[in-house]
Amino acid sequence: MSTRNTGLRLKVLGTRGSMATNREDQAIFGTATSCYMVRAGEETVFLDAGNGLLTAPVDFPRPPHILLSHLHLDHLLGLGMYPRLAKKGLETTIHVPVPRGKDPAKLLERVYSPPFWPVSLASYAGDVRILPLSFPFQIGEVTVEGIPGNHPGNSFIIKLSWRGKSIVYASDYEYEETSFLRLIKFAEDADLVLYDGQYTSDELDDHRGFGHSTAEHALELLDRCRARFMWLIHHDPQRSDEELQAMAARLNRKDVYFTREGDEIVL
Ligand SMILES: [Zn+2]
Ligand SMILES: [Zn+2]
Numbered sequence: 001m002s003t004r005n006t007g008l009r010l011k012v013l014g015t016r017g018s019m020a021t022n023r024e025d026q027a028i029f030g031t032a033t034s035c036y037m038v039r040a041g042e043e044t045v046f047l048d049a050g051n052g053l054l055t056a057p058v059d060f061p062r063p064p065h066i067l068l069s070h071l072h073l074d075h076l077l078g079l080g081m082y083p084r085l086a087k088k089g090l091e092t093t094i095h096v097p098v099p100r101g102k103d104p105a106k107l108l109e110r111v112y113s114p115p116f117w118p119v120s121l122a123s124y125a126g127d128v129r130i131l132p133l134s135f136p137f138q139i140g141e142v143t144v145e146g147i148p149g150n151h152p153g154n155s156f157i158i159k160l161s162w163r164g165k166s167i168v169y170a171s172d173y174e175y176e177e178t179s180f181l182r183l184i185k186f187a188e189d190a191d192l193v194l195y196d197g198q199y200t201s202d203e204l205d206d207h208r209g210f211g212h213s214t215a216e217h218a219l220e221l222l223d224r225c226r227a228r229f230m231w232l233i234h235h236d237p238q239r240s241d242e243e244l245q246a247m248a249a250r251l252n253r254k255d256v257y258f259t260r261e262g263d264e265i266v267l
Contacts, residue, residue, distance in 0.1 A: 007266040008165040009039040010192065014052020015259045017198045017212070017234035018074050028241040030261020033074040034171055034234060036194065040162035043140045047158060047169045047194075049094075052261065053078030063091035065139050069171055070097055070155035071107065079108075080117055085124045092126060095133040097156055105130040147186050150179040151211035157183060159190070165267045168193045168227070171234050174210070175217040187225040191267040194259070195221060197232030200247065215251050222255060228267075231259045 014020075014032030021031040033050030044064035046053065053066075064084075068075055084090050096104035108130060109120045121128050133156065135146035141163065146156040155172040168187040173179075173196045187193050198212035215232055222230040235244060235258075248258045 008160070008162045008167065008191070009264065009266045010167060011037045011039075012052075012233075012259055012261055012263040013037055013055055014050045014078075015233045015235060015261055016050075016074075017196075017236055019237040020051050020074070020077060021237050023240070025240040025242065028260060029235055029239075029244050029258070032261055033077055035078055036169065038142075038160055038167060040142045040160070041140070043142050043162075045139060045142060045144070045160060047160075048075040048171065049078045049082070050074050051077040051081075053082045056082065056084075058084045058087065058090070062140065063093065066092065066094045067133060067144065067158060068094065068096050069149075069158060069169065070151065070153040071111075072153045072155075072172065073111070075172075076108075076111060079121060080112060085121060085126045085128050088125045090126045091129065093129040093131060094121070095131050097133040097154070102132075104132045145186075147182055148179065149173040149183075150176045152209070153211070155211070157186060159186060166190045166192075167267070170195045170221075172196055172211055173213055174208075175213045180217075180221070184221060184224045187221065187227055190225065190227040192229045192231065192265060193218075193221065193225065193227040194231050194233045196234045197258070198234045198236050203236075215247065215256060218256055219251070219253060229265070230256045231263075232256065233259045235259075 013035040032052035034048040035050045035052030036047040038045045042061040044060045046066040143161045145159045149155045149157045151172045157170045168190045195218040196213045197215045
């Protein structure tokens with residue numbers, strides 16, 4: 001019997017934070033920015049569209065949906081050169097967080113139009129649908145929920161649930177009490193939590209208000225929400241493989257994992 005369509009599956013296409021890099025000493029954890037491909041039966045959902053999206057497949061059983069947590073450039077970087085968007089007859093839906101009443105296509109066009117980019121995404125040869133991101137909604141059997149986080153670009157924390165399994169995506173989140181309590185409840189008993197671990201505690205002192213968290217906050221979240229797996233994401237662009245491995249060794253917790261580009265998990 002085929003197991004291809006069983007389980008909620010996630011593949012990490014990029015987990016570098018803030019800026020794409022190109023360094024040999026980052027080959028293990030990867031250099032592409034935020035993009036996570038989630039497969040649930042025949043559905044495909046991308047969490048963010050950093051340049052990790054360039055390594056995504058083009059063909060899927062059903063048209064994929066790309067959810068943007070917020071509009072910082074590291075989360076949009078891959079959209080312009082994702083080959084699927086330029087293929088005639090292929091439908092892709094992009095869900096864009098916008099203030100109520102604003103046009104999501106217009107907002108994306110602020111980046112993807114001249115003089116910053118040759119043409120708008122809506123004019124690509126593929127069938128590119130641009131919708132406002134508004135929670136909750138369904139993509140087939142996948143339930144998509146979201147709560148506000150705490151980040152200068154108003155990043156949303158997103159939960160995908162499918163057949164009793166769930167993934168919580170908390171990228172670009174800075175620890176702050178009220179939103180953290182909300183996040184604990186939102187992530188309760190999740191199978192996998194992806195959590196922003198960009199800074200060390202020392203670095204955080206110099207980066208208050210930048211919108212990112214630490215591995216220690218991830219530990220606290222894990223202990224209180226009792227998720228099955230906790231993966232740290234959005235690694236600082238200056239962080240080498242050696243430094244990330246040293247951070248993991250210092251933390252010394254088997255249940256907290258420093259995510260690498262190319263990782264896959266079946267829940
Ligand atoms: Zn980011
Ligand atoms: Zn951001």
